[in-house]
Amino acid sequence: MTPSKKILVIDDNEDVCELICDTAKAMGIDCVATTKAPEFLDALTDDVTLILLDLIMPEVDGIELLRLIAQRGSKAGIVLISGSGKRIIETAEELIATVGLSSAGHLMKPFRIAELKSILETLAVPASRPAFQRAPDMAIPEQDLRRAIDRQEFVLHYQPQIDAVSGDVIGLEALVRWQHPDRGLIFPDSFIPRLEEMGLIDAMGWIVVDRGMREIGEFAGPDGTPPMLSLNISPVSLNDLKFPDRFLAIADQHRVPASGLIIEITESGLIKGFAQTLDVLTRLRLKGIQLSIDDFGTGFAMMQQLRNVPATELKIDKSFVQQMHLHDRDRVMVQKTVEIGHELGLRVVGEGVETEEQFDFLVANQCDALQGYLFSRPLAVNALIPWLESYRERLQAAG
Numbered sequence: 001m002t003p004s005k006k007i008l009v010i011d012d013n014e015d016v017c018e019l020i021c022d023t024a025k026a027m028g029i030d031c032v033a034t035t036k037a038p039e040f041l042d043a044l045t046d047d048v049t050l051i052l053l054d055l056i057m058p059e060v061d062g063i064e065l066l067r068l069i070a071q072r073g074s075k076a077g078i079v080l081i082s083g084s085g086k087r088i089i090e091t092a093e094e095l096i097a098t099v100g101l102s103s104a105g106h107l108m109k110p111f112r113i114a115e116l117k118s119i120l121e122t123l124a125v126p127a128s129r130p131a132f133q134r135a136p137d138m139a140i141p142e143q144d145l146r147r148a149i150d151r152q153e154f155v156l157h158y159q160p161q162i163d164a165v166s167g168d169v170i171g172l173e174a175l176v177r178w179q180h181p182d183r184g185l186i187f188p189d190s191f192i193p194r195l196e197e198m199g200l201i202d203a204m205g206w207i208v209v210d211r212g213m214r215e216i217g218e219f220a221g222p223d224g225t226p227p228m229l230s231l232n233i234s235p236v237s238l239n240d241l242k243f244p245d246r247f248l249a250i251a252d253q254h255r256v257p258a259s260g261l262i263i264e265i266t267e268s269g270l271i272k273g274f275a276q277t278l279d280v281l282t283r284l285r286l287k288g289i290q291l292s293i294d295d296f297g298t299g300f301a302m303m304q305q306l307r308n309v310p311a312t313e314l315k316i317d318k319s320f321v322q323q324m325h326l327h328d329r330d331r332v333m334v335q336k337t338v339e340i341g342h343e344l345g346l347r348v349v350g351e352g353v354e355t356e357e358q359f360d361f362l363v364a365n366q367c368d369a370l371q372g373y374l375f376s377r378p379l380a381v382n383a384l385i386p387w388l389e390s391y392r393e394r395l396q397a398a399g
Contacts, residue, residue: 024120148204159175170227173230210254316349
């Protein structure tokens with residue numbers, strides 16, 4: 001720590017303010033503490049590195065202060081202090097991210113000095129901006145997007161899905177990218193919304209379907225059987241009653257069996273035009289195609305959709321997987337999703353697995369398959385083929 005670090009504390013208890021400042025100054029950290037909101041806001045300068053904020057205040061409460069801190073554009077990390085219960089703190093931490101601030105942990109009253117020191121030692125310098133923020137979307141001319149459709153400039157990167165018991169690669173999720181002739185590789189967040197606005201999302205979807213079915217055979221194992229192919233399909237396409245026949249015709253053309261295909265659908269995408277969508281989904285299942293509910297737990301009517309949709313798979317959203325060791329509610333959501341999925345006879349996939357700790361927890365809770373950067377990022381065809389060969393060799397050697 002260097003004296004250039006500065007923290008700002010607001011708590012309605014003067015003894016707590018004094019304790020925090022004494023601890024901080026002993027660690028070489030400049031500290032300003034107050035029990036009054038106006039004094040706190042006056043002291044909120046650009047050089048403040050960390051803010052320790054009591055949620056329960058007599059005049060201006062902590063939630064109101066968070067709003068004011070965000071309005072000031074502060075880059076300081078926020079440490080919440082409260083004795084009001086862990087669930088309230090967790091919800092407040094979600095609010096921190098929502099308003100564009102950076103969470104740096106929390107202290108439950110009464111806290112120990114060791115807990116305070118731990119936060120000051122490891123979290124005094126937060127990221128300048130929270131990780132969820134993205135750079136503004138690049139301005140893409142409409143004619144570029146129309147040309148991309150006409151010339152089929154969209155390519156696929158594939159992320160492996162790993163069987164939790166055997167370790168085998170059992171599936172590949174196809175993720176679209178745009179290989180722009182001038183700008184290079186463009187990720188979907190920058191062009192999917194534009195294609196939806198322009199009414200071209202269905203046209204791009206058919207390019208993805210055709211390419212995925214054409215390429216999946218290249219990833220076959222020693223026995224000649226390729227992994228399952230998971231394709232993300234737009235709700236627009238799933239509202240077209242002709243979709244199943246066209247989809248199966250492409251599968252037949254590329255000699256891909258229906259049983260080797262999974263269509264991934266998002267919860268939010270099932271809300272509009274549900275009657276026709278249910279018609280399409282049911283016909284797809286009758287023809288042997290599997291259905292996966294993607295990002296499970298993030299929709300507004302997830303249980304109703306789970307009851308109605310003839311799904312064969314649930315994918316636990318990565319936001320729960322990556323937060324389950326930080327928040328009890330996320331851990332419970334993961335555990336219960338696996339239980340619900342199995343009770344309904346569904347395969348359950350954990351997305352966003354990045355650490356051994358997450359891997360061990362999901363395996364211990366009988367998650368069926370895993371997907372994430374712990375195994376591999378999404379790879380282009382020319383990178384995935386050697387990765388699969390190397391992975392299979394390592395798996396065989398370990399076995």
